[in-house]
Amino acid sequence: MKTLKIDRIGNLGEGVAIDEGEKIFVPFALTGETVLARVEGNYAELIDILEPSPQRIPPICAFYGQCGGCAVQTLNDESYAAWKISLLENAAQRERLSFKILPMINAHGSGRRRVALHARISDGVAHIGFMAARSHRLVEIKHCPLLVAELSPALQAARDLSQILASREKPLDLAITATPEGMDIDIRGAGTLASHEIQALIKSAQAHRLARLTNHTRLVTLIQTPWIDIHGTHTPLPPGAFLQATQAGEEIIGLNILEALKKAKSVADLFCGIGAFSLRIARFARVVAYDNNPLAIEALCTACRQTPGLKPLQAETRDLFNRPLTPQELIHFDAVVFDPPRAGAHEQVKSLARSDVKTIVAVSCHAQSFCRDAAILVAGGYSMGPITPIDQFRYSTHLELVAVFTRQSDPSRGRRRLLG
Incomplete structure (x- = not known):
């Protein structure tokens, strides 16, 4: 057994202590606490809290402290929000990115669906x-x-x-x-x-x-x-299909996307799933949607056929990890939305960075891959707007992020592209 002083909460929601120059990770411990722990290597089991943090509150679940489903339940609201934002700030620092972070939005709603x-x-x-x-x-x-x-x-x-x-x-x-x-x-x-x-x-x-x-x-x-109802559209749900964790989360992300694209006429929706964003955007703009899941594409097409009044919406099965849209293919769009899996969209983002697309909306649930992709777009000449953090993964290490990237008109870029 060892008595440890917790220095901070790490990226995985664990308390981090320094013992004889080594980092020790203690799940369920908070910044400033003195704890008794059973240490094995760099990890420890929390045995007792000798001096609790003033930010500590009771957990909402009787299984917290045993179950690893939630990382942090015992921080008060202010400290919890600050920790979540720190996940983004730490990732940005690693990529040497600088941007404005808007206040975090609570998108837990009625709960995880x-x-x-x-x-x-x-x-x-x-x-x-x-x-x-x-x-x-x-x-x-x-x-x-x-x-x-x-x-x-x-x-x-x-x-x-x-x-x-x-x-x-x-x-x-x-x-x-x-x-x-x-x-x-x-x-x-x-x-x-x-x-x-x-x-x-x-x-x-x-x-x-x-x-x-x-x-x-x-x-x-x-x-x-x-x-599933998507923005008033009756959409079949394929087996095992991806959905945003909460209904409130999907709606808040959707509102941010629609605000960014309100002047767009032609939009590519990359990693579209069953069309949570495509079906919203198609109310006012032409959409071409891509995903590697053929069942999701089929569901999107079914929803589109059954919904009157949409702008043209084309959906295509395509593996954007191995066959990203090229800058030449992206010529046809004045805006792009991409919401990739947790690992990000490295190859597709490199192609976007070389494109002339005026507006790109990036959506991500993983701060590190988001910042890596954002750094590529910024290096490619895009300006990055403020980031909207959306907390639909309450008490977890995941944080939904939405940011808008814009490219200013540059006639010389078009001439260079046409000249090869």
Whole structure:
């Protein structure tokens, strides 16, 4: 056991102490606290808080301190917001970027509408929960206060479905999304199912009134086709499809995008998913949307066909990581929106930096990859506007970011491009 003084909260939400010149990371400890911890290498288990921080408040969840699903629940609102903003400031410093950061917007809304639960089998019994901090050890939970009310039955449903597959003794993940038609669940890690397992899963899905149950996106049973409302557009939800974590988050991001693009006539939506932004933009501008998921593109096309009054919207399956749009292809657009996965859009951003697109709206949930991509655009001659931080991942290390990049008109750029 060691007594440690916490110097700060790190990028993963852990308290950071310095002991004999070495950094020690202590989950659930706060800046300024003196703690008793069991140290192993550079990591420690919090045993007791000897001197608590004045910023410490009670957690909202009984499982906090065991479950690693949340990084920081015990900071007061002001300190919590400052820590979240520090994640962006630290990433910007590493890339030598300077920009204005607007006040953080709370986008938790009614809660998370999607969740990924883990299932582990012990002595033939399925246990459901999240992993402990920095561990592969499952912490079984009975409820999660961050989820929308429609996902209250999710843990029991996940437990019952996993129990049917317990004889396989495989670790499972269950991706669960709340929809108006009921929960949509995709089981991952089970492999090919036997006929008796399929029948038992169908019976359980019916008992839990699921909208749909899939196994690695392959249909097990469909009770009602799940749909999502996107800005007044009825959009089918493909199995395992990406959605913004909260409805409020999607709406706030969408409003920021629409404000930035209100003068645009032709827009490329890159990494478009099922069209959360494309369907909004198509109310006033022509849109060409790209994503590497063919099911998401199909869903976007279906929504477009069923929605009257939209401007022309074309959707194409394309892997922008390996085949980014070239500067020549980008000539046709006066604006681009890109919202890539957490790793960012390195190759596509390098191409954008060489383009003549006037307005680029960058959306990201990861400060480090965002700043790396932003640095490329700035080096390519783009001016960067203020960043809007949006907190739809409450208590986590993730922070949604929206920023607008603009290129001033330069006739010589056009002449250089035409001359090769």
